[in-house]
Amino acid sequence: MGPSRGRRRVPTASGSRPAPAAWCSGTVTRGSTATLSRPRRVFSCSFTHDELLKVWKGLFYCMWMQDKPLLQEELGRTISQLIHAFQTTETQHLFLQTFWQTMNREWAGIDRLRLDKFYMLMRMVLNESLKAVRTRGWEEKQVEQLLELLITEILHPSSQAPNGVKSHFIEIFLEELTKVGAKELTADQNLRFIDPFCKIAACTKDSLVLHNIARGIFETIVEQAPFAIEDLMNEMDAQNGEDEASDGDGESLEGSIRRTDLEKGKGTGDDEDSAGPVLQFDYEAVANRLFEVASRQSTPSQNRKRLYKVIQKLQDLAGGTFPEDDIPEKTYRHLLEGRRERKMRRRSLKSRSKNKRRRTGGLSACLPWGGQCPMPDMALQGAEEPSLPSGLTWPGPPTAVEPFRVVPRPHLGSDFPAACPQLGPST
Structure with missing residues (x-):
């Protein structure tokens, strides 16, 4: 019986040679499986x-x-x-x-x-x-x-x-x-990691890449600045606490266990506002590096304009000024809602005043009592009382002021007194 030409048998790890997924032309380490x-x-x-x-x-x-x-x-x-x-x-x-x-x-x-x-x-x-x-x-x-x-x-x-x-x-x-x-890298090492992004942001002609780098790298660094500083302060406090603990020998075992439990509770993420380790950056060094690549003559103008905005934020951080976006989320949300309410209130007041001017505006503003003009076709300008033909007087102010309504000019013929009953017969 000749050799079988069917499907090739795949040896297992227990066979005389390792499986194909674990070997190649060289040697194979012990314990490899298929x-x-x-x-x-x-x-x-x-x-x-x-x-x-x-x-x-x-x-x-x-x-x-x-x-x-x-x-x-x-x-x-x-x-x-x-x-x-x-x-x-x-x-x-x-x-x-x-x-x-x-x-x-x-x-x-x-x-x-x-x-x-x-x-x-x-x-x-x-x-x-x-x-x-x-x-x-x-x-x-x-x-x-x-x-x-x-x-x-x-x-x-x-x-x-x-x-x-x-x-x-x-x-x-x-x-x-x-x-x-985040727990091991220093600020200088982190700057080395983002340095290629600085170069690409300065020389790229793709606006999408520029936007993503500015938003996903540099502005993210700015947004994480409060957490980075908080993380650094917690690290310093922990070191000081360890020094104090080594100096004090009179602590009881029960107290140390309780303190350890509290630290574990803090680290388990029970606090929603607590953040994990954050990368540390020297913001002045990052700003200087960005300015170095953005100020070159070969940098496109739109790239330079966008990077200068980021540089300004980083320089503010280096000087101790935090941008408004770095306020904690709850506080920022409260401030944002208050701003929106104030804006909506201003808009409603403006719309009301405009509607009021529309309702009470026009010719009624020029009358002494602010009422309805008995003859809308007469050209009344200014606040002075217009002159009437001799023997005619203006009627008193109406009890209820109705909105101004433009009516067609009456035909001044034989039926003029009937068309305008407020006026007597013409002299």
Whole structure:
């Protein structure tokens, strides 16, 4: 009986060799399995650019076919953690580069029902790429290489990234950087992370990219300034508290347990107004860097105008002046509602006065008693009492003033007294 030409048998982890999902031309680490649920194994072989594009196309449609939300999240986390399976920085960056190239290529074919899970996948991949830099101690060279890769594939004018990928990347960058490194990064390191966005904002000719960077990066920094200062003050208070606790030896165990419980209660998010760790920035240094790139002659005028507004806000923050937008949300909402009420009240008063002038205006304003003119065809101007033919007098003020009504001029003929009974026969 000849060799079987049917479907090829896939060996399992318990067989004599590892599964295809866990091996390549090189050696395989111990304990690798055929499933995708354990991405911590290390690939000792190298992939080419085209091979990783094929891998990412398969992973893309793996996410495409998953419809259950919880499984989508688990699958996205598993796929994004594959970056840690590569040993060298070059292979990790090649893995990230092919991911963003795949997203740029396939983005136009994603329908609106599948859009959210690919937004989530982009967020998770960015988060894991920042974690990979954190494992190397936030080295300056590693940070620069990662930022250069991201800017080249997404925000550079020569990139093929669609607007949806650009906008979402700008929106989530500071959020994911905050989650990964808010407790470790200094103000100088954070400035290094946003420096490429300063350059792109100064030189881009895409108004959408300029708006998204100004809103999603710089104005977000301005809005988070009160929380950043509060976070810094809490850190200093915690250090002072630890020093005082080390000095005082007479505290009881019960008191320490109670204090620990209170601190845990504060950290669990019971307070709605409490915010997590926030990135620290030197606002004067950020303003100086923005001014440096915005004041160049090659910067378009609309970019310079927009960046100067951001620079002014950052300089105000450096001087200790907080913008009105950084008032706590409840207080700001109360002030905003009060302003709206005052504006509506002013508008209603203006509309009432206009309607009143319309009702009482016209010829009635020129009469001595402000009543209705008995002869609307007479030209009455000024506040002086108009002259009447000899032997005729104005009637007294009416008891009830009716709105002015224009009537046609009566024919002054033989029936003139009948047409105008207030006036006697003409002399």
